[in-house]
Amino acid sequence: MAKSLKQRLAILSDAAKYDASCASSGTQKRDSATSGGLGSTEGMGICHAYAPDGRCISLLKILLTNFCLYDCVYCVNRSSSNVERARFTAEEVVWLTLEFYRRNYIEGLFLSSGIIRSSDYTMEQLVRVAKDLRTLHNFRGYIHLKTIPEASPHLIEEAGLYADRLSINIELPTDQGIEQFAPQKHPARIRQSMSDLSLKIEAAKEPTLKTKRRQRFVPGGQSTQMIVGVDGATDATILGSSVDLYSRFRLRRVYYSAFSPIPDASSALPLSRPPLMREHRLYQADWLYRFYGFDVTEITSVRADGNLELDIDPKLAWALANRDRFPVDVNRADKEMLLRVPGLGTSSVPAILSARRHKRLRLDDLERLRVSVRKVRPFIMAEGWSPLRLTDRTDLRELFAPKPKQLSLFG
Amino acid sequence: MIRLGLRGRGDLAEWRDAARALLRAGVPPTDVDWRVQDGGADLFGLADDPLPPPDPSLSAPTVPAAFLTLADAVICHRDPSRFALLYRLLWRVQGERALLSIPSDPDVARAETLEKAIRRDAHKMKAFVRFKEMGPPHAGRRRFAAWFEPDNYIVARTSGFFQRRFTDMDWIIVTPKGSAAWDGQHLTLSDEPSQKPDLIDDTDDLWRTYFAHIFNPARLKVQAMQSQMPKKYWKNLPEADLIPDLIASAEDRMRDMIDREATQPKPFHYRIRERE
Known part of the structure; x- marks a missing residue:
């Protein structure tokens, strides 16, 4: 019996939830006020709901189909899995996107697909959805398309004209991991595809000679995802791989997804899952690299085994391993060093720099700047405050580490 | 002591007109008792005092643009002390021109806390308003309505977002703190409270x-x-x-x-x- 739209929506959302990305920020600003039509993007992404897994729901994240020729061991949609299969038509995805958008459920669409018939055939279907949304329906909301591995360059180019973001998942941090767990995927070709896209994005930023206008091409950039805990890679390997992707292909984001139990899992998967906290620590480390001026090796060299601490965050772990760099004087230290103080961040540091031009800061000044004085106190000097020398304290870790408890059901 | 009652529904002009008159008359912040009008006060003879005439010996006050941006947000907050806080800042900034760049100052910190609350409230409104379709299209345009309950008086300042986004449909957002409606030509705002309507949408x-x-x-x-x-x-x-x-x-x-x-x-x- 044919499945209803609602039944297929259930199947194809279930099939899409393992992609962590739901970002709708960082694209060009546009709206429909003067041009008519529907939709806008105003810089900041909006999370329209949160699921009980704590994840933001910003986009309608679905697969066009979960039939797939590939047999990636970790994937719920691999060809050897017995999950229920379904398929949307391009028109149905367009309809769902517009109707969800009009009710303000979503910022736009994140469309991916299992690979059916061929990479090009699958990619053509995805491009058609984006093209119809933009050209037939004047849709100006956010569109993220998954790039199908091995799809022809002209299809990627066309996708880039309509999509805000394109992504192709590297899946695992090492080439051996990809070969072992995703036998139909080829790491070198995935990187080639990222590289080609990165060059096209750069080229489109140059104003054309004729019109002096910049071409609109993937304004939200490209992103990727790595699954954590399937192969034996350490956090140092994972983050090293991310840095490589950020710097070589100018990726906007690398997403980390702690592998979790899936329906009808393959027996080739590891029995134990990584704690969700590991994924959280990787995001924190990724943040320190991108916004706090840390080198990834500084963060990953704290422990000899190359993994991040689970019970304390990577910035605190770095500070405790580098006690000679503290205390930091909030009235004199430069921005770079202030950013390294556990408890100070990208919003409190500019506030400190601004305020200290006018007065010498005390602890209660910091409190008014919404800094947690309890947390920063051991690491800073302020007017009227100098801490015990950190090197003299043996109980610092205990001060911050949470009371021992089970981190996750399988931690 | 000058007693002043304002409607206090997020309209900056209402506060600004009163504050400007007070400042030009040289009335210090400690001499003003700002209140939110509640319909009943007048019954007990607690009418507003008249605004004082300007003091000709004072030069015309000026304000930095950053103050107006801050005030425009803070005035939307439901905190009854917002009028007094803003007037204190306005008074102080006449002499302390760098005041707003000292985020550790207690008045500035308080104003920024209120501003942040307004930003969050507006952001959540953009996120959590849910439109429901009201019957078939009218004159070729589809029609939607939403009920939302903001913490503060943010409907007017958030309505532009909905206008820019949902241009090709008619919509109305009603809340206990005002409403906004768009028909493709005009954005209509009201600060009157509304009742929760009955809305059902199969989608x-x-x-x-x-x-x-x-x-x-x-x-x-x-x-x-x-x-x-x-x-x-x-x-x-x-x-x-x-x-x-x-x-x-x-x-x-x-x-x-x-x-x-x-x-x-x-x-x-x-x-x-x-x-x-």
């Missing part, structure tokens, strides 16, 4: 299906969800009543995934693999 059922199925029961993080989507918003979100059951069944669903024996693939899997 909510598809959205609820999506919400239930995009959730991964193997990664329950209830705290993370609630810090971003506090319970006070749930009653107006069509998907929220699914949450308790999704949480309650998550562990069993995960156990089931883990305990299940690996299955044999379907024939099509072997056909595909033979082609390799």
Whole structure:
């Protein structure tokens, strides 16, 4: 019996939830006020709901189909899995996107697909959805398309004209991991595809000679995802791989997804899952690299085994391993060093720099700047405050580490 | 002491006119008793004092642009002390021109806290308003309505977002703190409170299906969800009543995934693999 739209929506959302990305920020600003039509993007992404897994729901994240020729061991949609299969038509995805958008459920669409018939055939279907949304329906909301591995360059180019973001998942941090767990995927070709896209994005930023206008091409950039805990890679390997992707292909984001139990899992998967906290620590480390001026090796060299601490965050772990760099004087230290103080961040540091031009800061000044004085106190000097020398304290870790408890059901 | 009552529904001009008159008359902040008008006050003879005439010996006051931006947000807050706080800042900034760049100053810090609350409230309104379709299109335009309950008087300052986004449809957002409506030509604002209308939209059922199925029961993080989507918003979100059951069944669903024996693939899997 044919499945209803609602039944297929259930199947194809279930099939899409393992992609962590739901970002709708960082694209060009546009709206429909003067041009008519529907939709806008105003810089900041909006999370329209949160699921009980704590994840933001910003986009309608679905697969066009979960039939797939590939047999990636970790994937719920691999060809050897017995999950229920379904398929949307391009028109149905367009309809769902517009109707969800009009009710303000979503910022736009994140469309991916299992690979059916061929990479090009699958990619053509995805491009058609984006093209119809933009050209037939004047849709100006956010569109993220998954790039199908091995799809022809002209299809990627066309996708880039309509999509805000394109992504192709590297899946695992090492080439051996990809070969072992995703036998139909080829790491070198995935990187080639990222590289080609990165060059096209750069080229489109140059104003054309004729019109002096910049071409609109993937304004939200490209992103990727790595699954954590399937192969034996350490956090140092994972983050090293991310840095490589950020710097070589100018990726906007690398997403980390702690592998979790899936329906009808393959027996080739590891029995134990990584704690969700590991994924959280990787995001924190990724943040320190991108916004706090840390080198990834500084963060990953704290422990000899190359993994991040689970019970304390990577910035605190770095500070405790580098006690000679503290205390930091909030009235004199430069921005770079202030950013390294556990408890100070990208919003409190500019506030400190601004305020200290006018007065010498005390602890209660910091409190008014919404800094947690309890947390920063051991690491800073302020007017009227100098801490015990950190090197003299043996109980610092205990001060911050949470009371021992089970981190996750399988931690 | 000068007693002044304002309607206080997020209109900066109302406060600005009074504050300008006070400043030009040289009235210090400690001599003003700012109040929010509540319909009944006048019955007890607590009428407003008249605004004092300007003092000709004072030069015309000026304000930095940053103050007006800050005030425009702070005035939307429901905190009854907002009028006095803003007047104190306005008074001080006449002599302390750099005041607003000292975020550790208690008045500045307080104003920034209120501003931040307004930003968050407006952001949550953009996120959690849910439009429901009202019958068939009218004159070629589809019509939608939403009920929302903001903490503060933010409907007017947030309405432009909805206008820029939902240009090709008619919509109205009604709240206990004012309403906004768009018909393709005009944005109509009101600061009068509204009653919750009865609204039903069948598409909510598809959205609820999506919400239930995009959730991964193997990664329950209830705290993370609630810090971003506090319970006070749930009653107006069509998907929220699914949450308790999704949480309650998550562990069993995960156990089931883990305990299940690996299955044999379907024939099509072997056909595909033979082609390799």
